[in-house]
Amino acid sequence: MPKKMYGADVVVDSLRKHHVGLVFGIPGAKIDRLFESLEDGTANNPKLIVTRHEQNAIFMAQAYARLTGKTGVTIATSGPGVGNLTTGLMTASAEGDAVLAIGGQVQRKDLHRATHQSAPSTMIMSPITNYAAEIQDPENISEIMANAFEASQGPRHGGAFVSLPQDVDDAVVKQEPLPYYNGAQQGPAAQQALCHLATLISQAKLPVLLVGFRGADDRTAAALRNLMKHYHLPVVETYQAAGLVPRELEHVSYFGRVGLFRNQVGDRLLSASDLVVTVGYDPIEYEPRNWNKEGHLRIIDLDTTAAQIDNNFQPEMQLVGDLAESLDNLDKLLSGYQLPNDATKRLAKFRQELIQEDKIDKPSANGKTSHPLAVVEALQKQVNDDTIVTVDVGSHYIWMARHFRCYKPRHLLMSNGMQTLGVALPWAMVASLLHPERKILAVCGDGGFLYSGAELATAVAHHLNLVMVIWNDGGHYDMVRFQEELKYDKPAGIKFGEVNIVKYAKSFGATGLRVDQPADLSKVLKKAFATDGPVVVDVPVDYSHNKELAASLVDSALG
The missing domain is CATH 3.40.50.970 (Thiamin diphosphate (ThDP)-binding fold, Pyr/PP domains)
Known part of the structure; x- marks a missing residue:
């Protein structure tokens, strides 16, 4: 029976x-x-x-x-x-x-x-x-x-x-379950439209690719990398498209990431461009009213779906289809293309600006907390190109998104559309389940950590191989605080109180470590990455420079 x-x-x-x-x-x-x-x-x-x-x-x-x-x-x-x-x-x-x-x-x-x-x-x-x-x-x-x-x-x-x-x-079911059916497949964008796009790129003085999260899947990323390799086209990443530019092409194609405040090198490059080609870009990542504030940019949209039109995003052309196939066809159509000499010279200046922005110009004021860029630099030294890094939402996420280098797509994960608190630990746990042979890094603020910190018990139960670094500013929602301070006389509702993060971690059976002084930062992180199982590192951080994140906005076109 x-x-x-x-x-x-x-x-x-x-x-x-x-x-x-x-x-x-x-x-x-x-x-x-x-x-x-x-x-x-x-x-x-x-x-x-x-x-x-x-x-x-x-x-x-x-x-x-x-x-x-x-x-x-x-x-x-x-x-x-x-x-x-x-x-x-x-x-x-x-x-x-x-x-x-x-x-x-x-x-x-x-x-x-x-x-x-x-x-x-x-x-x-x-x-x-x-x-x-x-x-x-x-x-x-x-x-x-x-x-x-x-x-x-x-x-x-x-x-x-x-x-x-x-x-x-x-219920008892009599109907046999359906077999598996392959999903619907797209072909490339229309060949005539791709030919026209190739012509526009060839005629442009400074073409730029703005790549969003739909351009970050493996197939599309591979096609984009071929374009970079063959033509050295400059690329600006959204936060969720981090890692599209490989290490070997960083010196010719990487011009930073854009998001939140319009004051990055990528913003200035987009403003100076006479042709912006958006690839898999979604406006929720970084609203067009920010990067195309004046509405003067000439935009071509390459995507899997029709664009959402608004006052600052009205593409001259929409090329809808399978992104990887469309980009492969575009690659062939551009055969023989070279960036204009003037564009290469201008890009060299933008590249120097990008390098300069990663430098610490002022040390920590009190000598007890670490500068955000020092934390980024110390984390960078602990990872390799295969390390998956998850980032929660908070002031730390702005510093990480702007300055942490990543060379493989979907290896620097962050929530930028909804900016949802609490994602870093659950995401890192999955990365560890999928790649138990690797050490996974999660980066979080003390506020976001408490949103999902109970999952440390799950991480311990599965003996997950991850390090969670907490940027601790003493119990404040600092990303809210510094923006309120820019708008009002004083911030409100931003203090939630301090937690002993080391004791919290140990109570779940995880390893808890603390950086007691900035000079110990690298030593403690090295120990964390050498420790088996889930590790939580409490890093007191100096957020006195956060207002600078929203300073010097690009207010006009840089023609």
Whole structure:
């Protein structure tokens, strides 16, 4: 007699067919059969990572998506379990990460009653996902799962949500699950349009590529690197596109990253350019009203999807299609092209400015805390090109985004679309699960650390090989503070109080270290990277220079 197949079994079958290796979540009564099916001993089931909070679980699914290119999956129970997924789904959709959240739900007969943990899940999730559906018939589970995976991997990768009522999870299913179908594929942009773009680049005095997160997948990055190698085109990265320029081409193509405040070398280069080609750029990364404030730039948009038009982003052409194929075709069309001599001379000056900005012009005022650039420099010495570095949100993230060098795409991870606090530790944990042979680095502020610090227990349980460096300014939300000080007489709501980070780390079974004086910074970090298992390093930091981050804005075109 054949074994009964329950709704939960069909869900797990879909996860297997979509080659999901890890699933993150927390169980509950409304969805417990799904957890039973995940851990039923089937050899090729995804590995379940039980977390301390659903928000951290969805962050971990987001990191899985960003690092593998597959859809990351999270499972949570009904009511508050599903509610805790919203921040992560919102972040995934905003930042182009393919994530599928499966949420428990009350039985179908209770959907419209004031029942324990009943909530209109799909109504909550619809505005912040590419796809949200509630399964009403057990025989439809397979097709809804297939469509959810497909939606997460669309032209704009993002979140998908499936609500699984308890009685559907428990139901016996007779319909055979669907086979795996390859997703929809794009071809390159129109050849005629690419020919015209090649002509425009050839005629431009100073063409510049502005690359966003949709240009940071492996295939597109490889095609972009060929363009850099063959033609030495200058590249400005958004924060989430960090690492596109390889080490061997840094001296000819890397001109920094842009985001937040319009005062970087990349901003000045964009303002001076007579042709900006955006590649996989999304306006949520760095609004056009910042980098094209005057609205004078000539822009060509190369992407997987149509652009969002606004007053400061009106591309002369939109070339929509598979980015890697489009760039490969453009590479062939540019054969024989060389940057103009005048452009090469101007770029050399911009490159010197970039080098100068990495230098510390003033030491720490009190001799007890480390200058942000000293911390960046010390961290840089502890990593190699294969090290995956995750960065939380806070003042430290601005310093890291501007000054920390990275030479492989998706090896410097940060939340820039939503600027979501608490992501660094969960993301680093996933990087460690995927690459146990490497030491993973997470960089966080003392405020963001407390958002997800409980997951240290999970990191210890799995003996994850990571170092978490906390930039500690004594219990303040400093990224808010210095911007309030620029706008108002005094800051408000920015003090949350100090925590003994070393004791906190040790209480979970992690190693806790502290830099007691700046001279010890390199020595303590070296010890941290040589220590097995999760390590937390408390680094008192001098944020007295933070207002300089928002100074000297580019206010006019640099023709």
